[in-house]
Amino acid sequence: MTERLTIRIPLPGDGQRVFEAIQVSKPELKKWLPFAQGDQTLEETEINVREAHIHFLKREDLRMHIFLKNTDTFIGCTGFHRPNWDIRKFEIGYWLDTRYSGNGYMTEAVSGLTAFAFRELEANRVEIRCDELNKQSRAVPERLHFHLEGILVKEDKAVDGDALRNTCIYAKT
Numbered sequence: 720m721t722e723r724l725t726i727r728i729p730l731p732g733d734g735q736r737v738f739e740a741i742q743v744s745k746p747e748l749k750k751w752l753p754f755a756q757g758d759q760t761l762e763e764t765e766i767n768v769r770e771a772h773i774h775f776l777k778r779e780d781l782r783m784h785i786f787l788k789n790t791d792t793f794i795g796c797t798g799f800h801r802p803n804w805d806i807r808k809f810e811i812g813y814w815l816d817t818r819y820s821g822n823g824y825m826t827e828a829v830s831g832l833t834a835f836a837f838r839e840l841e842a843n844r845v846e847i848r849c850d851e852l853n854k855q856s857r858a859v860p861e862r863l864h865f866h867l868e869g870i871l872v873k874e875d876k877a878v879d880g881d882a883l884r885n886t887c888i889y890a891k892t
Contacts, residue, residue, distance in 0.1 A: 721831040724824060725786045726797065729772050733784055734765025736793035740816035747817045751853050753878050778802065781809075785828050787819075794819040797828050799836065808844040809836050813859070820855070826862050833863065833891060844892050850875075851885035860889035 720726065729737075738761045741748065748755035759767070774780040782798035795815035802809050811832055815825050829847070836842035849856040851870055861867075868890050873883040 720788065721827050723788055724794075724828055724831070725788050725791070726783050726828055726831060727786070728775050729768045729782055729784050731765075731769050731772060733793070734761060734768045737768055737784070737796070738764040740793055740795065744814070744817040747820075748814055749878070751850055751856065751878060752814060756878060778804065783832075785815075785824065787824075794824055795828070797825070797832060799832070799840075806844065807840065807842050808846065809840065809842055810846045810848060811836075812847075813856075826859050829859050830863055837891075844890055847889040849887050849889075850877075851887050857887060857889075863891075865889035865891050 738759070741755065741759070741764065745755055754767075771780070771782040775782060779802075780798070780800055781802060782796060782800075784793060785795045785797055786793055793816070795813065797811060797813040799809040800812045811829055813825055813829060833845050836845050845865075847860040847865060849860075851857075866889065868888045871886045871888065874886045875884050876882070877884050
C-alpha cells in the first residue's frame, strides 16, 4: 500500500474491472503493449487474471493490480516481471487506465513497489524497460531517479510490427 493506493495480487473476479479499463484505455495502450493489439473478450480477460494469480503464487511473474485506496476503484496494473530469484533482480512493468493519468498514481505505485522490492524481496537490482519513444512511461523512472543505464538500439519490434524500436533500461541497485 501507498498513501493513496492499494496494490495487490490479481484475484479471480477482477476480470470485469480490468476489461473495462483496457477498453477505455485501448487507444493509448495499443501504441505500446502487445496485449492491447487484439480484442479480448471479458471471459478471456478473466482467464488472464486467473492465470496471473497462478503465476504469482508460483513466483514466476508477480503481476499486481492497483486500486484507489478510498474507493477501491481499479486503475491499472504493475508488478515484478521476469524475476530472477538467484540474483534478486526484478523488472517493474506498468500500465494505467487513461482516465487516471496525470495524477501521479503510477509514480506512486512504482515508488512503493521499488521500496518493497529492496525491503521485503531483498532485491539487488530493480529495472524498468520501456520504448524510447514512450515519454509517459519513461517519465516514471526518471521522476524516481532510476539511472538510465543505456538504450538498446533496434532491440525490439514496435508492437504493431512495422518498425524496429529502441529500448531504454533504467535501474536502481
